[in-house]
Amino acid sequence: MTSSSDQDLVVETVRDILAAHEPFVLTPERTWDEGLWKALVDTGLTGVGIDEEAGGSGGELADAVAIVRTLAAGAAAVPVAEQLLVAGPALHAAGLAAPSWEVPIGVAVAPSVAATADGDSFLLTGTASGVAWAGVAAQVAVLAGGADGPVLALVDTAGLPVDPAANLAGEPRGTLTLDATPAVGARLTTAQADGFRARYALARSVQIAAALEQVLAWTVQYAGERQQFGRPLARFQAIQMELAEMAGEVTAVTALTDAAVQAMDRGEGVVLAAAAAKVRAGAAVEVVARLAHQVHGAIGFTQEYRLHHLTRRCWSWRDEAGGELEWSRVLGAGLVAGGGDALWGALTRAV
Numbered sequence: 001m002t003s004s005s006d007q008d009l010v011v012e013t014v015r016d017i018l019a020a021h022e023p024f025v026l027t028p029e030r031t032w033d034e035g036l037w038k039a040l041v042d043t044g045l046t047g048v049g050i051d052e053e054a055g056g057s058g059g060e061l062a063d064a065v066a067i068v069r070t071l072a073a074g075a076a077a078v079p080v081a082e083q084l085l086v087a088g089p090a091l092h093a094a095g096l097a098a099p100s101w102e103v104p105i106g107v108a109v110a111p112s113v114a115a116t117a118d119g120d121s122f123l124l125t126g127t128a129s130g131v132a133w134a135g136v137a138a139q140v141a142v143l144a145g146g147a148d149g150p151v152l153a154l155v156d157t158a159g160l161p162v163d164p165a166a167n168l169a170g171e172p173r174g175t176l177t178l179d180a181t182p183a184v185g186a187r188l189t190t191a192q193a194d195g196f197r198a199r200y201a202l203a204r205s206v207q208i209a210a211a212l213e214q215v216l217a218w219t220v221q222y223a224g225e226r227q228q229f230g231r232p233l234a235r236f237q238a239i240q241m242e243l244a245e246m247a248g249e250v251t252a253v254t255a256l257t258d259a260a261v262q263a264m265d266r267g268e269g270v271v272l273a274a275a276a277a278k279v280r281a282g283a284a285v286e287v288v289a290r291l292a293h294q295v296h297g298a299i300g301f302t303q304e305y306r307l308h309h310l311t312r313r314c315w316s317w318r319d320e321a322g323g324e325l326e327w328s329r330v331l332g333a334g335l336v337a338g339g340g341d342a343l344w345g346a347l348t349r350a351v
Contacts, residue, residue, distance in 0.1 A: 006063075007062060007063060007066050010045075010048070010059075010063055010066055010067060011066050011067075011070050013043060013045070014040075014045065014066075014067055014070040014071060014074075015070060015074075017036065017039045017040065017043065017045075018036070018070070018071070018074040018076065020039070021033055021035060021036040021039065021076070023074065023075035023076070023077070023306070023309045024077070025170065025303060026077055026166065026169065026170025026171060027170065028164065028166075031077075031135060031136055031166070031170070031171075031172045032077045032078060032079070032104075032133065032136045032171075032172070033076060033077040033078055036076055036077070036078050037078045037104060040078065040080065041102045044057040045057070045067055045080075046080065046083060046084075046101050046102060046104075047088070047101035047102075048063050048064050048067055048084060049061055049063055049064030049084050049085075049088065049089065050084075050088045050089070050092060050101060051092065054092050054097060054098075055097065055098065055100065055101055056088065056092075056101055057101075060265070061089075061261065061264065061265045062261075062265065064084040064085060064088075065085070065206055065261055067080060067084060068080055068081045068084060068085055068203065068206050068207060068210070069206060069207075069209070069210035070210070072206070072207035072208075072210040072211050072313075073210045073211060073213065073214040073310075075211075075306075075309035075310055075313060077170075077171065078104070079104045079105065079106055079132060079133040079136065079137060081203045081204070081206065081207055082105065082106055082107040082132050082133065082137075082200075082203065083101070083104065083105045085199060085202065085203040085206065086107050086141070086196070086199045086200050086203050087105045087106070087107055087141035088101065088105070089199065090141060090152060090195075090196050090199065091141060091152070091154060093192075094152050094186040094188065094192075095186060096152065096154055096184055096185070096186055098139065098154065099139070103137075103138040103139065104133060104136055104137045104138060105137055105138070105139045105140065105141060105154075106131055106132045106133040106134060106136070106137030106139070106140040106141070106157075107131070107132045107140065107141050107200060108128040108130070108131040108132070108134075108140050108141070108142045108143070108176065109143045109196075109197055109200065109321070110126065110127075110128035110129070110131075110142055110143065110144055110145075111143070111144070111145045111150070112126050112127065112145065113125065113126035113127070113128050113142060113144040113145060113178055114126055114144065114145055114146065114147075115144040115145065115146040115151035115153055115183075115185060116146070116147070116180075117146075118182065120184075121182055121183060121184050121185065122144075122146075122151055122153050122182070122183050122184075122185040123180045123181065123182055123183075124142065124144055124153055124155065124178040124180075124181045124182075124183055125178055125179060125180055125181070126144075126178055127175060127176070127177055127178070128140075128142055128144075128175065128176045128178065129175045130165075130173050130175075130320070131172075131173065131174055131175065131176050132171075132172075132173065132320075133171070133172050134157075134162050134164070134165075134172050134173065134174030134175065134176055135162045135164055135172050135174050136172050137157060138156070138157060138158070139154050139155060139156055139157060140154075140155045140157055140176065141153075141154055141155075142154075142155055142183070143188075143193060143196050143197070144185075146187065148187060149187055149188065149189070149190065149193075150187070150188045150189075150190065150192075150193035151185045151186065151187055151188065152185060152186055152188050152192075152193075152196065153183040153184065153185035153186075154183055154184050154185065155176070155178070155181060155183045156183070157176070160176055160177070160178070160181065161176075161177045162174045162175070162176060162177075163175040163177070167316035167320070168312045168313075168315050168316045169309075169312040169313040169315075169316045170312075171313070171316065173320075194271050195270060195271065197271075197321070197322065198270050198271040198274035198275070199264070199270070199274070200321040200322075201274045201275070201277070201278040201321040201322050201327060202257070202260050202261065202264065202270065202273075202274040202277060202278070203321070204278065204281070204317045204318075204320055204321045205253070205256075205257045205260065205274070205277040205278050205280075205281040206257055206261070207313070207317055208253065208257075208281040208282075208284070208285060208314055208317050208318065209250070209253045209254045209257045209281060211310045211313055211314050211317075212249070212250045212253060212281075212284060212285070212288045212310075212314060213250055213254065214310055215246075215288055215289065215292045215307065215310050215311065215314070216243075216246050216247060216250050216288065216292070218292070218306070218307060219243065219246065219291070219292045219295050219296065220234070220243055222295065222296055223239055223243060223295055233295065239295060242291045242294065242295060243291075243295070245287065245291060246287070246288050246291050246292065249283075249284040249287045249288050250284065250288060252280055252284065253277070253280050253281045253284045256273075256276050256277040256280045256281075257277045257281065259273060259276075259277070260273035260274050260276070260277040271330065271334065272330075272331060272334045272335070272346070274327075275327040275328075275330045275331040275334070276331055278321070278322060278324070278327045279324045279327050279328050279331060281317075281318070282318045282319075282323060282324040282327075283324060285314045285315060285317075285318045286318075288314075289311040289314055289315065292307060292311065293307065293311065334346065335347060
């Protein structure tokens with residue numbers, strides 16, 4: 001088990017790297033922070049949580065989560081959450097070795113993509129939309145459909161046509177067209193496929209929780225510094241109530257996200273815990289982002305100010321890897337699956 005001091009060192013290392021890479025507005029010409037990625041590679045942080053025998057840097061899930069949280073709070077434009085919390089663990093569990101953890105790996109949930117066995121590998125045919133970091137990722141971990149059940153495949157994107165698109169924050173979310181594209185892969189059970197989707201949702205929840213914590217911290221700081229009618233904004237009762245409401249939302253999201261991470265670390269079923277975290281994170285985005293911009297006033301809407309780097313990401317992440325409605329249905333179905341006698345136990349385990 002990694003000690004808290006070791007995790008603190010990891011976080012400080014990431015913060016030191018971030019200090020040299022300020023967030024910027026993503027554009028079609030500059031879709032990610034390649035310099036930041038290289039700095040993370042040089043320190044071995046793009047393989048944390050992945051066993052050394054699989055080419056990773058070792059470490060535990062908590063270390064990977066700490067890295068993802070720190071980068072999310074810093075509005076880092078790199079696919080680390082997808083690599084450390086979704087693609088890496090899923091590929092390793094399926095016995096699929098990535099060529100290198102030093103190149104970015106994206107993620108796609110594409111059940112409409114058909115995976116056909118071709119000897120020891122698969123041929124993928126179909127369209128994968130909303131692919132995280134399409135056009136940036138050298139490989140993409142695709143959860144595809146198959147005649148005999150779901151398939152997890154690792155696709156080399158070199159030469160593949162990409163229809164570029166981006167989320168509200170400008171992060172690449174393009175479409176890959178696959179036409180009998182060869183890929184290494186492994187068949188998954190339905191439970192394993194559900195676990196992959198849950199990991200993806202939890203990764204977004206981890207990012208949202210960290211970003212909302214930073215938004216809250218900035219808003220509290222601004223309210224304490226900004227003078228209105230001869231006193232700080234934080235002295236006004238209406239502002240105090242808004243800050244308290246923001247704090248309550250952030251605390252709830254952080255608690256549920258941490259609980260889901262702990263469940264995954266213990267090897268327990270993560271689907272319901274991840275569903276609860278994603279639903280709560282999505283609901284909190286609307287409240288925290290709205291109140292943060294309300295407290296900041298006009299300056300919060302300017303591109304030159306730092307707030308939008310996080311609020312636009314939160315609005316985007318809220319809808320990715322499944323929105324609140326989708327995961328609410330998963331959560332509700334899971335909670336009642338065991339019948340009335342098991343409902344309370346299921347509730348306490350999930351939330």
